[in-house]
Amino acid sequence: MLKLAQIPSNRFIISTLASVLLMGCSPAITNVPNESQVLKSNVFSIDSVPPLKSLVDFPVGVAVPADPYAHSLLISSERQEVVETHFNSLTAENIMKMMFLQPEPNKFAFTHADALVEYAHQKNMIMHGHALVWHTQSPKWMNDYQGSKDDFKALLKNHISTVAGHFAGKLASWDVVNEAFLDDGTASNPTKYRETIWYNNIGPEYLEMAFRLAREADSEVDLYYNDYNLVNNDSKIDRVVKMLEDFQQRNVPIDGIGFQVHIDTDTPSIKNIKEAFSKVVKRGVKVRVSELDIAVNQSEQYSELTEEVSTLQRQRYAEVVDAYMDVVPEHLRGGITLWGISDSDSWIPGFRKRADWPLLFNEKFQNKPALVGMAEGLTGQTPNPKTVEFDWFEYQGMDEIFSEPMPEGQYQNPVISGFFPDPSITRKGDDYYIAVSSFAYNPGVPILHSRDLVNWKLVGHALTNQKQLDLRGNQVSQGVYAPTIRYHDGLFYMITTAVYGGGNFFVTAEDPAGEWSEPYWLPEIGGIDPDIFFDDDGKVYIAHNDAPVGEPLYEGHRAIWMWEYDLAAKKVIKDSGRVIVNGGVDLAKQPIWIEAPHIYKIDGWYYLMCAEGGTADQHSEVVFRAKNINDPFIPYSGNPILTQRDLADDRINPITTAGHADLVQTPQGDWWAIFLATRAYDQRFYNTGRESFLLPVTWNNGWPHILEQGKAIPHRLPKPAINNSLDIDEKQTGNFIWRDEFDGQKLNVNWNTLRSFYSGWYELADGKMNITPAPIDLTSLKQPVFLSRRQQHMTYQVTTGLALPQSTDISAGLVAFQNEFYHYYLGVKKIGDGKFQLFLERTKDKNASEPRKIIKQVEISAKNDQQLVLEISGDKADISFAYQIADGEKITLAANLDGKILSTAIAQGFVGTMLGIHSRIESTDK
Ligand code: XIL
Secondary structure, three states, X not given: OOEEEEOOOOOEEEEXXXXXXXXXXXXXXXXXXXXXXXXXXXXXXXXXXXXXXXXXXOOEEEEEOOOOOOOOHHHOHHHHHHHHHXXXXXEEOOOOOHHHHOOEOOEOOOHHHHHHHHHHHHOOOEXXXXXXXXXXXXXXXXXXXXXXXXXXXXXXXXXXXXXXXXXXXXXXXXXXXXXXXXXXXXXXXXXXXXXXXXXXXXXXHHHHHHHHHHHXXXXXXXXXXXXXXXXXXXXXXXXXXXXXXXXXXXXXXOOEEEEOOEXXXXXXXXXXXXXXXXXXXXXXXXXEEEEEEEEOOOOOOOOOOOHHHHHHHHHHHHHHHHXXXXXXXXXXXXXXXXXXXXXXXXXXXXXXXXXXXXXXXXXXXXXXXXXXXXXXXHOOOOOOOOOEEEEEEEEEEOOHHHHOOOXXXXXXXXXXXXXXXXXXXXXXXXXXXEEOOOXXXXXXXXXEEEOOOOOOEXXXXXXXXXXXXXXXXXXXXXXXXXOEEEEEOOEEEEEEEEEOOOEEEEEEEOOOOOOOOOOEEOOOOOOEEEEEEEOOOOOEEEEEEEOXXXXXXXXXOOEEEEXXXXXXXXXXXXXXXXXXXXXXXXXXXXXXXXXXXXXXXXOOEEXXXXXXXXXXXXXXXXXXXXXXXXXXXXXXXXOXXXXXXXXXXOOOOOEEEEXXXXXXXXXXXXXXXXXXXXXXXXXXXXXXXXXXXXXXXXXXXXXXXXXXXXXXXXXXXXXXXXXXXXXXXXXXXXXXXXXXXXXXXXXXOOOEEEOOOOOOOEEEEOOXXXXXXXXXXXXXXXXXXXXXXXXXXXXXEEEEEEEOOOXXXXXXXXXXXXXXOEEEEEEEEEEEOOEEEEEEEEEEOOOOOOOOEEEEEEEEEOOOOOEEEEEEEEEOOXXXXXXXXXXXXXXXXXXXXXXXXXXXXXXXXXXXXEEEEEEEEOOOOO
């Protein structure tokens, strides 16, 4: 009989020559790892990756299709070649599941499984059995079975004893029970067992029964509990470990936990994976990565596997395997099994209904970079084992206009400077809250708090997790558009649009600083800029911008729509949508981009305020009203009630693009408007994005006025008559210095990342910001390793102190970023011992014909432990770059370069320039 044994060094070997093996030597065995073969220090090239199994002393396996599948390994020579080269452990992907082995009551079908086991043994591979008990892929008769608890116990016993008995001595291990827990435990059912026929009819003791029966049938085989989401769901791994501890205490046989690890390139973090493995390691049982695959198209943005994504996948394979090697000690390594041979074999496309390429070999069975990553992980050569350490970051704003002493009783416009666009405001008691748009930056929708309307504190964000907001694959100016924030009946509402991320939705919170709820999606409502209005009769209305009825009459022809919303049922009332403004104030004049509606009821009138003219130089705010909400909204004859479009171009310190306003009333009864505008240099350029301004509202014959026509928005004016204030440690306007020593427990609220909420690449520890680079540069639509804050001044300086990167294939540094196509990166990388290259890279072309162009570089010498300070300083159209090593002199690398590429006029879009720290893997072919 074929026999399997494990020799004391824990190197597993199988052979038909059991007796030889048991003596501890292995002359006849091929492909057994040999220390000299283990290429620990080698760099792998894609065409010559050594057999994976030769790199480590634990099983490296793969799940395979077998007979009767058409692509069965047993009849596919190309699959055999890959399998026999790289793997020494096999799992039947399907044919040892319950429905295959016992297709009819008490009729067992072992022919195909036996053939696979036989093949494995002939090729000196071990076999893992998958799975004795599972809730899916069990035969229909079993699912339909009716009987008493004892009947079910007998059924379970018969299956396990027969199957495990049949394969006794032939398998290295079994998944005894697969997927017995649900993802979330609840207060009422903290263990949250999955309700399978076994659980429902036998109770939780079916688990223990299964393990005991398996042990009885095969005294040698390793017994595993196997499940998914154990590396990214703390509650689930904790429940599994609880079961394990209980088994251990009561001597229920169990040898290890199988982690399926069906993951993707975004989540979970390596930290999470390691924590999950360690929980099992602590219990002294084996850890098996039983079903590894790493999906890349989770955001469904790719129709083919790009080079960038391949590289990312390689990195991820290396890191995951590295995490396993790092946390699981040799004697507890049950092995790693890939869930499929080639991408064309993978279950992911069918299961997730999308294209994907999660495995190590492509559909032609050729090596993928992922295979290199796997080899790197197995040999401890993960390309970026090091992180980059940033010690501090400082931003200083020095605008001339802000530097004049502030006269007593006045306030500064903008009240919130930098990229805080499309503001919406609400009041609860004495507290005012503003929500602004955030496009593809995370967290989404900054929330600012004030008690006097002029000093604002950034207190949090409305959208703080991936469930609320998925912006993966979005361009910087896609993502979250203009929000409306309202306080109603004890609850705050924030309604907005995730363009390309699910459309319109709202979230609610008791405290606007967070947590906000999960989204209530509004699939009936198209377009952008939703407003939510609570009428005093209890009805709720959602107004928004969308296409007009029928074909648009001209470019920019839009309409404002309004729907009734059933708040109790959380449903848009069917067919209630109607156009309340077609085109704008006067359709005959072909007004463009009517948008940003807000509805108010004031003194018995329904007012509708909208932006008109587009968010650039023709921007304005207009108002309409109706006595009855179902009546037509009549435009005000004095429109626009706010604009700067008719002022002279050559005015000094111009404030431009004003519009997109929202009103708030103080408890004293005064009305104020918050709106967006920009501070331009050279007449029409601004890098600071659209900022939030405040002006008093006056009423004229029942119509609100924000600013007299032809008047320039004042930079300073008398404060609102409010005798209240808030402690604000981090100002959002005026000149200030903002410094992060990175000594907080969590990321300061001013920091942002792009697109995804994945945060595994940064960590605050011991007063440092540790960044793990990724092979993603700033032109990518994935999530680059980039932490940024807003450029809030025309004249600013930003500096950071970092430890010199200690690896030649990574870079790190400081970035001024407007979008994927327009940015500067001042980076440093190691080129030799004590030698570093400092480079300035510029991307400035919408068509990406000139991406990542190095425009300046110098070689510098520094001791490895010296700190490097990098500096970017901007002054309107100019941008300069400098550096300093330890206490040395500050040296200018490049002065007065073109800063206009960071302006909205050149770069386009709706955001402002962000300044921050970045790191990336420089060369991917090493
Ligand atoms: C999958 C197989 O890969 C598919 O071919 C089949 O159609 C469904 O099952 N967790 C498990 C595996 O434990 O058995 C599953 O395999 C994937 C998820």
